[in-house]
Amino acid sequence: MAKRKRTWNKEKYHRYLSEGRGQGTASEYKPWIYIHDFSSNGIVSRVKGKTTGRIHHLLSNQELWYFYLLDWSEKAMDIREQFPLLELEEAIKIADSLRIRYPYDRKSGFPYVLTSDFLITTRQGTIARSVKLAKDLDNPRVCEKLEIERRYWKNRGIEWRLVTENQISRAKARNIEWLFSGSPLEELICGGEKRNQSMEYFLYLYRDGEIRFPDILREVEHNFDLQEGTGICVFKALVINREIILKMEKPINLSEPREKDGLWHRKYM
Known part of the structure; x- marks a missing residue:
């Protein structure tokens, strides 16, 4: 989970959109968040993907390990990291229906754009995945945001699942990292x-x-x-x-x- 360190406002939101963030596919995709946008708990990484042929921006060790597994899989046809939930009005309505406080910037009052760690295209369709440390799930606020995310994708008929470090093979991820080093x-x-x-x-x-x-x-x-x-x-x-x-x-x-x-x-x- 990235930590916000800069002011967020309407002007920056529209600038991100004009830059094409969260848009495109495969080698043309631009993530909503780049590693230089935020600080992070752990090591941030820029890794060139075999599947897409472009640089991927990963905000934690867990995202990096899971990315290696996705990139190695023959099922993945496209991998889009830091994918934004751009329908802000819908996301806010989901939060309201759950009586959950949607995240806003304290200074500007403008709503943040939530992101899914990975949106993956497979031959069977599109799936969404969020990667978290198991201990983070003890935080009710983290779980609230994940529930907004889950319902957002459910409304689109897209399978969403949570992945923790307990479901990631570290040995396999290290092997893949070595192969591409x-x-x-x-x-x-x-x-x-x-x-x-x-x-x-x-x-x-x-x-x-x-x-x-x-x-x-x-x-x-x-x-x-x-x-x-x-x-x-x-x-x-x-x-x-x-x-x-x-x-x-x-x-x-x-x-x-x-x-x-x-x-x-x-x-x-």
């Missing part, structure tokens, strides 16, 4: 043919099952005259492309024996 393979191996050949050769050695993982890395780097360390990037690319499957729910440990590391090639599943 560093330079992409396209920047390290120029030329699509050489890149594809290095990946195919890696798979050839990997499927052997008897070759130690460090030896595979060295052999690929030597055979294609690659800079030291590029072999692991070839491996990451193969995992990202689902050519090599990992058991993502447990920490990746490439130093473990092959029969225990939980890796196998899609062809042999």
Whole structure:
């Protein structure tokens, strides 16, 4: 949950709208809140998404971890973070019907725009998710705002659910973060043919099952005259492309024996 630190008023509301915030889809979407707009409890992050190809603005560690899970999922077609509930009059009416005090800026008296942490497009439709620490749910005010949010989406026939850290696999999120860390393979191996050949050769050695993982890395780097360390990037690319499957729910440990590391090639599943 972000903490507001700047005055909110009608002029700023219209400026956000004119900037296109909360509008667009996929790579063209602009979140209602950017990380520089507010302070936050925890670490704020700017992360480039695989699904959308754009930078995502995430306001807590929990949002970051959940984003990694969404971005890895083959079900997600679009991920829009900090999505605004722009129908202010409707949101205020929902609060009034519940006898809940809608949030207004104390100085200007202008209503704040509530946001859902994620609006996700899947092949089955659109869903909304809010991410909170479990301990925050002990705060009645937090629960009141979440109820406004839930009813707002219910009015649109959109499934809304609450996600806490207890429902997020930290190990899987860390694995995904590691896979996308560093330079992409396209920047390290120029030329699509050489890149594809290095990946195919890696798979050839990997499927052997008897070759130690460090030896595979060295052999690929030597055979294609690659800079030291590029072999692991070839491996990451193969995992990202689902050519090599990992058991993502447990920490990746490439130093473990092959029969225990939980890796196998899609062809042999």
